[in-house]
Amino acid sequence: MKKLILLAFVLFIGFFSSNAQVTFRPGLRGGLGLSNLGGHGDFKPDFYVGAFGQINLTKRYSLQPEVTYSRQGANNWEQKQVYFNNDTYESYKISTYKDINIDYLSVAMINKFSFKTGFLLEFGPTLDFIVNTNLPYSNHDVDLGWVSGVGYKLPSGLLIEARFKANIINNYDSINDGYNYDENQYSPSITFQLGVSYTFGGK
Template sequence: MFKNKLAIAALIFFAFAKIQAQASFKPGLRGGLSLSTISEMHADYRPDFYIGGFGEINITKRYALQPEINYNRQGSNNVNRNYTDPDNGTEKVISQDLKLDYLSLSIMNKFTFGPGFQVQFGPALDILLNDNLTFRKEQNDLAFVTGIAYRMPSGLAIEFRFKKGFLDVLDSDYYHNNSNSHYLFGDYNTNINFQIGISYSFETK
């Protein structure tokens, strides 16, 4: 299953790369720290990593279209939920770390201002590769990504991004807590992800 998803993602990625036509094309790599959580519940941000590749299609001097494939480890730490103890029937609270690993396909619009300051934004399709959720509502996710970056003449860039998922990823009937209002769950639990890292664009001839 994982190999099939990876093959489909690679085909989509290279199909976008082929549309370079008269525009210049630069492949590249990116990676860094991923800080994520799930909305409408009391939990801690989960620190992990992301890594990926991209093809930068420079349409004009100031605008580029950038298809990407990223592997992103998301989730949320210290999620408190109710459960019923099977031994005595009493309701208790358990703390869990929720893990969701995605293969993310995105198309970023990049606008460059000044010597190297960039504004980036675009949609993303997140394909679930692995998770430890007992119950979930959606297998995959749709998200919007936005951020800023500063690219140096060498091709190395520092990036800051924010990604917000749109689909409900948890089954609120299972992941709930009603013993303390501080830990109450909402009914619409979406992915929230911050990325801080670097990227490098390779020069092509």
């Protein structure tokens, strides 16, 4: 049984190799990002810039590893804290507002499907390393996320792309010490990206 599986795998690889010319093209990307943090603030405009390698596996499908520096966060981010008064047995809320900055160095693996019309679809996972932040009570430096988007390739080879990026891990480590706690405990980062990319070595 194992020999049959191995034989089938070898035949599959041989068939794939004979019908597809795998190529590698480096490239650069950058643009504008609009990010928010758990919906507790206003969208923060900032930039992202990165490099990638496009591995063309078939005529319509490519695998694209990326490294991107992305400035995210939220403006006027509201931190809601609930305090409990032991003397009066009453609770009251206090909201404070702050511009939050979270700088990520992201490593992503993007799947790209292109069409004859010039349009393409993109999606894949991303592993984000927090290199700088002013977020209060943050106790981790790695985040996970997912990227999906669309693009259009111009005849010049320049690609216009729009993406949505959603992080999974809670960026904000809230307080709960028995006397006060935070209401906005779940604060993942979301980002809309609009930019361009260019692949060297071919249109």
